[in-house]
Amino acid sequence: MDKTTIKILIFALLIAFLGILSIYSSTYQKEGALWDMIPKRQVLWVLLGVLCFIGVYNSNYRRLWDWTYLLYGLLLCLLALVFIIGIVRLGAQRWLKIAWVNFQPSEFVKLSIVIFLARYFSAKSADNISLKIRNYGLVKAFLWPSLFVAFPAGLIMEQPDLGSATIIIIIFIAMLFLANVKFRYIALFFSVVMLAMPFIWDYLRGYQKDRLLVFLNPNADPLGAGYTIIQSKIAIGSGGFFGKGWLAGTQNQLHFLPESHTDFIFAVFCEEWGFIGAFILLLLYFLLIRQGFIIAERTQDNFGRLMAYGISMMLGIQVFINMAMNLGLAPVVGLPLPLMSYGGSSVIVTFAYLGILANINRKRTVF
């Protein structure tokens, strides 16, 4: 393994370790065998994630080029399957039960969309080796990929998983931008999204509207939808400089913080480790994702380059939105913090992302 790969793995494992500590802290006061299992399971997910990382690292990312449409089709089927046999949890139908594992296809859909967009925008013409994208008109540069993205995004929105859907749209815009698609097309897409907003608003579930409204004014409903934002902000703020200490965060230990082991794990961490801990965690995420950007910049192969950018951005956006959500800067949309939040699908997919990055770094010289 080269230096970059080792760096990626070390940063990822450090973050995952802090995650496990926080998950343990957030569950150890809760009674029941299920809660005892959760930190142990997370250890298992991380180990599986590392295996996945090594597996992906040792393969060749160029194969994804060939599998793109297969992957895309497969995940579309899985998303459809979610509606048919999916498990309803917390009012949303996001999970598929395969064997004994609850599996969240939307995590994988994000990956496949990055791969798909990377491939689409790096296609070359046969006669000269210039990128096709330079010559694409509105339809080919914008409408087609939009449709390809809109399908799964719509299905995810219908689950409903507003967080993942939003991320997919942001990633799409960022990829359009990076692929040197003409700026006016991006502007066009932006205005389309804006025009669609009122219709999307009508289409949202009641609780989603509540969450968005509460984001604008958390005190509108302090016991209902605003509760989470208020409690999470209190948890983070009350951590102060040094934090309350591991296993000693009152917000978390006394169960004031809902969803503390998944979406609000950042608040748990900040309460117990304070600003120092939070700053170190931010730094770790920053360094980890920076490796992705470094790899992307070094890579000459357009497919690999776009994919590395896409993956880095995907991680960065998720980290940013989740933390902003914890801090009350973004609406509560149900989005895990990669590597920290409890959840098999998220952990394994994140390690797969990192594996792909490492693999791009290893193979880039070949092309």
Next chain:
Amino acid sequence: MRSKIIVFMYAAFFLFLAAYLFNVQIINGGKFRDLSNKNCIRLIPKSGSRGKILDRNNAIIAGNLLAYDVMVMPKDSWELEASLDKLSKILSMDPRVLEKRFQEGYGAPGAPVSVARRVPVKKALAVEEEKGGAGGIIVHSYPVRYYPFGSMASHVLGYLSEIDHWRLAELEDYGYKTKDIVGFGGIEEKYDYYLRQEDGGLSVEVDRKGKMVRVIGFKPPQSGKNVHLTIDSRLQQIAEEVLKEKKGAVVLMNPYNGEILALASSPDFAPSVFVEKNQSVIQGLFSSRNSPLMNRAISAAYPPGSIFKLVVAAAGLETGKINKSQTFECTGSVAVGQQEFACNGVHGLQNMEEAIAHSCNSYFYRLGLLLGPQIIHDYAVKFGFAVSSGIELPYESAGLIPSPVWKKIHRFRSWFDGDTANFAIGQGDVLVTPLQVARMTAVFANQGKLVQPVIMKAIDGKNVAQYHSNIHETHLKISTIKDIREGMRAVVQDARGTANMLNSLPVPIAGKTGTAQAAGGAPHGWFAGFFPYDNPRFVLCVFLERGGSGADASRAAKEIIEKMVEQNLI
């Protein structure tokens, strides 16, 4: 390069997060730390109970009962609904009413909201037993004032209510706070400092569901001190029964040490309506033209009428301007200046004893003119008029005894002989309280001592009456007192005495009646006396506001004494 822009934005996002974390955790950290403490630290108040008020025989006049409020702890809406549903079944109340009360009472997350106040004990127990799974239901018990005798002695007690601005401004330095319950009027106000309890409480750490995790601190509540009154509730009840449906006051006092045995004022009120916060009844009490909240025995002053003749007679005897056998002839009226002053009859030759017995105005017009207003004024003051008696109750009136100087200052007029004539029969500007009259009567009962009335017997078992009582020697001649006593005895014993109806009682009584003219309406009726005559143990003053005449007051006095005899209280 577009990729540079992306990387730059990415770094900017992280910087922004770090800056925002710094803002939340360090700049505003203290604020959030407070909020998080508030979140998980609850104060559970434990109220102490207010001191009891007891009578001289240890009967409780104002005690405490446990009241039960049913409260709901706000939490998830579905859970709230289930809780309210359950409560509505147990309490047989409309769930919508409960929900409305919850919404109105809702203050902060985690603070219990009272949805049903003053629930009967049985219902409270039922709630406690059956709440079972329905979370967030709390039955809060706390002591409230309870009056076993209903409205008895309500004016002596006063009532309890939330502290007002005025009292708060006065009492803030003594640890009183807004929303404190304090006494208004009577002993409850005067001795609030002793009676009031000190609330304690637990501070506990709770989890999100409000479940207690551990106790952080405990301050035990302190109950208030018990207060013993000199009131005898049996006598008080008798006095109030007789006054029922009338307006007026009754004072029954021990003539030697001034201990008040009964102090009744009518109309009265039930202090419990203030505990129950029965707003419509309370409004009625405040707006009623009969002023049921006023203690007529001490807070209002009235013209004494013929009762005042005892003071004039004493002044005459003391100054030697007259002796007991000297007579004046009553022809039915006396001319003073250009005015005819009428008597209540044609009495013929009257000596002092007869004049007192028949309440002859002519005699006292003449005697008054003989003495002059200043001497009458000075003797009235000697008998405790024109100053408040010093009883341990708030809002005591001092009354008024006029004099030439007073008239010059306040009325801008000179004093005429007609004023003296009126003064001598207790009319004109003279104003006295029933308690002052009782105090004056006691001087004749106890052979010349002016006692200060006391109503406090003990605080928390420690006798305070001995420190409060204050006995002045009036230095009246023994003969003066003897002569006037004989006159007062004749009021009852003489066949034509104004209170002859009291002669039929098995107890020998001495007294004096009064019928005081009051502007615009029926006259006030007075009776002041003491009994048993030879060895007096009680001084009684009956006052009927616009109650007809001295005869009506004597009738009321008779009823009181009859009942006392019946119940073997003499």
